[in-house]
Amino acid sequence: MIVRLIIVLYHMKLLTPVGIYSLIASIINNGINMMTLLKIAGETYSHKVALVDGDETVSFIQLQSEAEKLAIIFKDKYKLKAGQKVAFLCRNHASMVRAIFATSRLGLDIYLLNTEMSKMQFKQLVHQHNFDFLIYDFELSHFLEDSEYMKDKILSYHKDLLAINQLLHSRIDDKYKLPRCSSGQIILLTSGTTGKSKEVAHKPSLFNFLNPFLAILTKLKLFKCQTAYIATPIFHGYGIAILISCIALGKKVVISQGFHAKEACQLIRKHNVEVVSVVPLMIHKMLKTNAADLTSLTCIASGGAELNPKLVEEVFSKLGGVLYNLYGTSEAGLNMIATPQDLRYATNTIGKKIEGVQLMVMDQNNNPVEDDTVGQFCIKNRWSMQNKRKYWIETGDLGFRDKNGYYFLRGRTDDMVVSAGENVYPIEIEQVLIQHSQVEVVAVIGIDDEQFGQRLQAFVQPLNTQLTEEALLEWLRPRVARFQMPKAIVFVASMPYTPLGKLDKKQLRFH
Known part of the structure; x- marks a missing residue:
């Protein structure tokens, strides 16, 4: 563990007396949260570019100072404190990044919401988790319509309305120091865009995450x-x-x-x-x-x-x-x-x-x-x-x-198919079918079968419309076991994907 820590500190440019002092001082002053890393990065890399999005370019020292200022404003204006829940309904941009560091500094539990969810799913999350604060993109304002959410909220960015970019122009007491805090967590919601969400909490810590x-x-x-x-x-x-x-x-x-x-x-x-x-x-x-x-x-x-x-x-x-x-x-x-x-x-x-x-x-x-x-x-x-x-x-x-x-x-585990007593794994057939020169994308699922209990069915997005089911089955037959052969191959013009880019096999079941 000590050796691995030394390697990490070396690559973070902290393996010097000044660097070690900076690390210890940041932990003492800030606690263990994401702002601790940003504080060190701001001091180490200063005016080097940290972040680029479609609208702005931000240096490390700028990102650090703006995130710290934002944390003070959140605490003063919205009375945010450790242990409260902040939900982010944002796409990737600099305002989101600033706010993540700022709320982590205050010890808030950070909930990162999937921007591709439905309004109904957002309403369920609000009811289930009872968020204390919401940071959201203006383009996603429709999520708030008819929802139960009535607590404080702020836009991530807007030219005219109150938003994080507007807050950064506020005046604060330069001598004000935030109290040390180490209680916040990052909460991921594992159910994607469907079903009741399940919380997965990770506590930001260089020591816990040293190996990954x-x-x-x-x-x-x-x-x-x-x-x-x-x-x-x-x-x-x-x-x-x-x-x-x-x-x-x-x-x-x-x-x-x-x-x-x-x-x-x-x-x-x-x-x-x-x-x-x-x-x-x-x-x-x-x-x-x-x-x-x-x-x-x-x-x-x-x-x-x-x-x-x-x-x-x-x-x-x-x-x-x-x-x-x-x-x-x-x-x-x-x-x-x-x-x-x-x-x-x-x-x-x-x-x-x-x-x-x-x-x-x-x-x-x-x-x-x-x-x-x-x-x-x-x-x-x-x-x-x-x-x-x-x-x-x-x-x-x-x-x-x-x-x-x-x-x-x-x-x-729920993909495995038992066909005539044999365990069959759809991915094995997918990896064979994708090798065909005329197959661009393939997905295989299990379907009910009166004779075998279950069989496989393949969905293929072909590169060539002249490819036939008979020809593809004939090509596949010598390459897989008999019990792995699909009952049918269905050709599709395009495949359904989840917002995160995974093949959505649930939709294929209704094809």
């Missing part, structure tokens, strides 16, 4: 880069993890309010971006739009959804060995990283465990299974959710470890 931070730093070679582009939403755990890591290391972070492949390619070229955080669908779209704009990239950090082997090979072919596959969950955080070398070993691997992760592959009776046997991933680490009572976290993900220590996913 070091893994991102070293395996992704983040310390070598200067500029990162967060293409994924900050409200997703993956997005905010990359944001905090880059701020701590003094990297320039580029963000945008939504993902559009053409704009993303232009941003990467304009800012000479070296690291980009994405979901696989984003990589696919950018490669189709303009792969030439992506040549500055040295690290494509993919997470949030499964990589398919064809996409891995396409990235290697067009951009070289720059693709990394990250595996984690909202509850357990980051747990595995597959480097380009790992993906050359097996294009469908999620890599090996990072330092500090305990992982067991368990059968349905909670007994460990042998290598190459599929079971549920159960994880234990220091940085998992703070409100989880169970010692081991059951991820709901199925997979196995091979004899060389590499891990592979086989879908979710």
Whole structure:
């Protein structure tokens, strides 16, 4: 642990007497929260660019001072205090980032809400969590219509109405010092855009997150880069993890309010971006739009959804060995990283465990299974959710470890199909079908069958309209076991995706 801490402090430029003093002083004065990291970054990197969005460019010292000022205003004007709940209904922009640091400094529990939810789902969240304060984008004002929310709120940005950018022009007492605070948490809501949400709480702490931070730093070679582009939403755990890591290391972070492949390619070229955080669908779209704009990239950090082997090979072919596959969950955080070398070993691997992760592959009776046997991933680490009572976290993900220590996913526990007594994993058939030269996207689900109990059904988005079901089944037959053969293949013009870029198989069931 001491060695890993020394490595992190070295890359944060704190392994000097002045740096150590700055760290200790910041913890003493601020407590353990995200502002502590920003305070150190402000002092260390000063006028270096920290953040770029569509409207402004912000230096580290500016971001620090504005976040501190905002924290004082929040406390004075809205009487916000430790333990209260603040909800963010914001897309990626600088005002959101300022407010996240400011509310963390006050010890508030930060709830990052999915901006793609429905009005009904927002009403359910307000009723369920009873937020004390709301920060939201003007474009998302319709969420508040007919909702129960009646407490204080403020717009993230507006030219005329009261908003965070307007508050920053307020006068404050320069001598006022906020009391030390270490009680706040970051709350992720795991149910996506449907169903009753479940809270997943993580307490910001360099010491708790030392291992995943070091893994991102070293395996992704983040310390070598200067500029990162967060293409994924900050409200997703993956997005905010990359944001905090880059701020701590003094990297320039580029963000945008939504993902559009053409704009993303232009941003990467304009800012000479070296690291980009994405979901696989984003990589696919950018490669189709303009792969030439992506040549500055040295690290494509993919997470949030499964990589398919064809996409891995396409990235290697067009951009070289720059693709990394990250595996984690909202509850357990980051747990595995597959480097380009790992993906050359097996294009469908999620890599090996990072330092500090305990992982067991368990059968349905909670007994460990042998290598190459599929079971549920159960994880234990220091940085998992703070409100989880169970010692081991059951991820709901199925997979196995091979004899060389590499891990592979086989879908979710509720994806597995039992066909004529055989366990069948849809992902295995997906990974074969995607290898067909005329298949662009594929999804496989289980359907009821009178004779076998369950069978598979494949949905294929073809590159060529001349491809037929008969021809594709004939191509597939020698490549999979008999019990893995789909009962039918349905061709579709496009696939449904969730707002985070995952294939939405629930919608396919109603096709």
